[in-house]
Amino acid sequence: MSSPFSVSREDVAARDAADPLAPFRDRFDLPSDLYMDGNSLGPVSDDAERTLDRVVGEWRDRGIEGWTDGEQPWWEYAEYLGERLAPYVGADADEVVVANSTTVNIHTLIGTFLDRVADVPARELDAPDTVEDAVDASGNVVVANELDFPTDHYAIRAQFRQRGLDPDEHLRLVESRDGRTIELADIAEAMDDDVGILFMPTALYRSGQLFDVEALTELAHDHGALAGFDAAHTVGAVPHEFAAADVDFAVWCSYKYLNAGPGSIAGLYVNERYHGLAPALPGWWGNEKESQFDLELAYRPAESAGAWQIGTVPMLSAAPLEGSLDLLDEAGIERVREKSLALTDLLATLVEDLADAGYEYAVGTPRDGARRGGHVAVEHPDADRVSQALRERGVVVDYRPPNVVRICPAPLYVGFENVFAVAEQLRDVIESGDHEAFAASEGVS
Ligand SMILES: Cc1ncc(COP(=O)(O)O)c(C=O)c1O
Numbered sequence: 001m002s003s004p005f006s007v008s009r010e011d012v013a014a015r016d017a018a019d020p021l022a023p024f025r026d027r028f029d030l031p032s033d034l035y036m037d038g039n040s041l042g043p044v045s046d047d048a049e050r051t052l053d054r055v056v057g058e059w060r061d062r063g064i065e066g067w068t069d070g071e072q073p074w075w076e077y078a079e080y081l082g083e084r085l086a087p088y089v090g091a092d093a094d095e096v097v098v099a100n101s102t103t104v105n106i107h108t109l110i111g112t113f114l115d116r117v118a119d120v121p122a123r124e125l126d127a128p129d130t131v132e133d134a135v136d137a138s139g140n141v142v143v144a145n146e147l148d149f150p151t152d153h154y155a156i157r158a159q160f161r162q163r164g165l166d167p168d169e170h171l172r173l174v175e176s177r178d179g180r181t182i183e184l185a186d187i188a189e190a191m192d193d194d195v196g197i198l199f200m201p202t203a204l205y206r207s208g209q210l211f212d213v214e215a216l217t218e219l220a221h222d223h224g225a226l227a228g229f230d231a232a233h234t235v236g237a238v239p240h241e242f243a244a245a246d247v248d249f250a251v252w253c254s255y256k257y258l259n260a261g262p263g264s265i266a267g268l269y270v271n272e273r274y275h276g277l278a279p280a281l282p283g284w285w286g287n288e289k290e291s292q293f294d295l296e297l298a299y300r301p302a303e304s305a306g307a308w309q310i311g312t313v314p315m316l317s318a319a320p321l322e323g324s325l326d327l328l329d330e331a332g333i334e335r336v337r338e339k340s341l342a343l344t345d346l347l348a349t350l351v352e353d354l355a356d357a358g359y360e361y362a363v364g365t366p367r368d369g370a371r372r373g374g375h376v377a378v379e380h381p382d383a384d385r386v387s388q389a390l391r392e393r394g395v396v397v398d399y400r401p402p403n404v405v406r407i408c409p410a411p412l413y414v415g416f417e418n419v420f421a422v423a424e425q426l427r428d429v430i431e432s433g434d435h436e437a438f439a440a441s442e443g444v445s
C-alpha cells in the first residue's frame, strides 16, 4: 500500500532527534505508548509522585505538625502553589491561588461578581467589602457560548436562580456558525448594554479553538462588562498574560496539561483590584491568615485571591501539582507551546492527507496556530467506534459526541514519531474495519 502521507517517518524521526523536550518523556509513566488522551487527564510523572510521596511522608512522620513544619507548610500550601502557578497565567502571586474544583470556582466567582454587576436585591454579606467601587461594570446578563463544556452553564444558571433571576432570560449564548468554533464578531453582537459578565473558555473543549483573551477582555470592558475565563484547556499548554490583558477573573483545572492527577485541585485568578471583595461562597480557609486561627465567628476574607478558597486545602490532591510544576518550569512554557503547535500542525496535516486519500476524516480545529489550543479534533462520521478501536490498539484518545476523536499530542511526553504512528492507526482502523465490531459507547472517556 503506498503511503497517503505527505511526510515520511524519517522526517518525523529527525524532528524527534532535534527536539530539546524529548527527554522529558522518560519522566512520565505512560499507561500506553501512544497516550493521546485529549486532554482529560495528563499522566503521572516522577516529579508529581515525588512531591505527593513527600507529603504522605510528612503526614506519617509529623502528623498535624505538617501544617506548620512541612517542607512547604501545608497551612500556606494553596498560596504557595498559587505563587508557582502565577507565571503560567501572567499574574502577580497574590492574584492566584489553588482551591476547590473548577466548577466550584465558577460558582463562587460568577456569584461574587453577579452580586456586584446585576440588579439584585442587596445581599447581606457575611463580611463587608474592604474595597470600594472596585467593580466598574453592570448588567443582568452573562454572555457565554453554546459550545461550552456544560458544567460552566450549570454553575452560571444556578447562580442566577439563587439571585431570583431566570437563567433562561439572563444567560445569553453565542451560537456557532459551523458547530466547531465561535466567531469574535458574533460575541461582539451579543454584547448589548445589559451584559454584566462575558464568560468564555480560553479554548473550546471539543474543537480546541483558542480565543484571543486580550481582545475578548477589551470587548467586555468596552461594553461595561467584566471578562472571566475558563482556562481548563490551556493552562500548562499555552502561555497566558491575564494581568497584562486586564482579565477580571479566571478558573482552570490541574489534571489536564498540568498533569497533577485525577480530581487534583483547581486554580483561580482574581485581578488585584477586586481583592477585598467578600466572596459569594465564604469559608474559613479564605479568611485572612493572620486571624484564621483566632476562630472568631466574624469572617474576615483575605485581601488576595486566597479569599476565594472555601475549606481546608486538600493536600493529597494538591501535592502532585508541585512536582508537575517543577517539571514544567524546567521544560519552559514557551518551548512547550512551540512544540505543541508543531505537533498539532503535523497531526492536522496527516489527517488532511488521509482526507485527500479518500478517508472520511476531517480536521475540526482551526489550522491557524494563533487560534489553536493543544489538541486536535479529528472528525469522522463513526468517531465513537473509531475511538474505541483506537483504544483497543493502544492509542488512548477521547470520543466527544457527536463526531470528534479528540487527540492531544502533549509536548512533554509525545514525540513527532508518536503522532505519525497515530495517523497510521487512524488509517489502519478504517482499512481493517475493526471499528465495526464495536457498539456505541457508554460511560466516561
Ligand atoms: C472547560 C471545562 N471546564 C470545567 C471542566 C470540569 O470541571 P471540574 O474539574 O469541576 O469537573 C472541564 C472538564 O472537565 C472543562 O473542559
Ligand SMILES: Nc1c(O)cccc1C(=O)C[C@H](N)C(=O)O
Residues within 6 Å of the ligand: 039, 040, 041, 149, 205, 263, 400, 444, 445
Ligand atoms: N474532567 C474529566 C474528568 O474528571 C473525568 C472524565 C473526563 C473528564 C473530561 O475531560 C471532561 C472534559 N473537561 C472534557 O474536556 O471533555
